Amino acid sequence: NAGVMQNPRHLVRRRGQEARLRCSPMKGHSHVYWYRQLPEEGLKFMVYLQKENIIDESGMPKERFSAEFPKEGPSILRIQQVVRGDSAAYFCASSPGGQDYEQYFGPGTRLTVT
Amino acid sequence: DAKTTQPPSMDCAEGRAANLPCNHSTISGNEYVYWYRQIHSQGPQYIIHGLKNNETNEMASLIITEDRKSSTLILPHATLRDTAVYYCIVTLSGSARQLTFGSGTQLTVLP
Numbered sequence: 001n002a003g004v005m006q007n008p009r010h011l012v013r014r015r016g017q018e019a020r021l022r023c024s025p026m027k028g029h030s031h032v033y034w035y036r037q038l039p040e041e042g043l044k045f046m047v048y049l050q051k052e053n054i055i056d057e058s059g060m061p062k063e064r065f066s067a068e069f070p071k072e073g074p075s076i077l078r079i080q081q082v083v084r085g086d087s088a089a090y091f092c093a094s095s096p097g098g099q100d101y102e103q104y105f106g107p108g109t110r111l112t113v114t
Numbered sequence: 115d116a117k118t119t120q121p122p123s124m125d126c127a128e129g130r131a132a133n134l135p136c137n138h139s140t141i142s143g144n145e146y147v148y149w150y151r152q153i154h155s156q157g158p159q160y161i162i163h164g165l166k167n168n169e170t171n172e173m174a175s176l177i178i179t180e181d182r183k184s185s186t187l188i189l190p191h192a193t194l195r196d197t198a199v200y201y202c203i204v205t206l207s208g209s210a211r212q213l214t215f216g217s218g219t220q221l222t223v224l225p
Contacts, residue, residue: 004157033212033213035213035215042215042216042217042218043152043158043213043215044215045212045213045214048211048212056211056212058212059212089155091157091158093157093158093213102148102160102163103160103213104160105157105158105159105160106157107156107157108155108156108157
């Protein structure tokens with residue numbers, strides 16, 4: 001059973017470009033979470049999605065950031081008009097849902113904005 | 115979610131048991147204690163969780179005090195690969211909620 005997959009693993013964007021980060025959850029998992037880890041800081045929750053629904057986006061910046069988890073295909077975290085402060089590691093996690101299940105994390109996408 | 119307090123760093127000799135403490139004095143009755151670790155910028159890895167009773171799996175043991183205000187993660191035979199930042203997280207459910215990561219404990223296993 002493959003783990004959570006994220007791609008690309010490394011992404012370089014110039015200021016003002018768009019960044020798209022993809023996350024494929026573990027097989028059978030219907031819940032996806034995105035976290036961000038800024039350099040030398042801890043992981044911060046961004047958004048929690050189920051298929052076709054955003055459940056909790058309380059950690060998402062108000063502008064330029066969006067996330068989706070379509071019926072088919074991976075979850076996408078989209079950052080428009082990137083700025084240097086968006087440089088970070090972005091981790092996706094998945095779980096089967098329901099109570100008392102742990103979250104399984106992917107290897108992360110390291111975004112560098114030049 | 116209850117706030118947790120962990121020492122910023124600990125050392126442990128290879129082959130010895132590593133005991134990582136966590137204080138969560140404001141934990142409520144239906145909150146779980148979860149432990150994750152992050153090895154050098156990799157994705158966090160789930161270790162173990164518990165509600166009231168002590169728990170053991172192939173990776174570690176979790177000891178929760180009777181009043182549930184603190185817990186200890188035990189790695190019975192630490193190896194160099196266990197060097198990581200260990201996070202103690204208290205949450206209503208590890209799945210259907212966001213996880214709040216604090217600063218964690220940097221465990222360094224020494225040869």
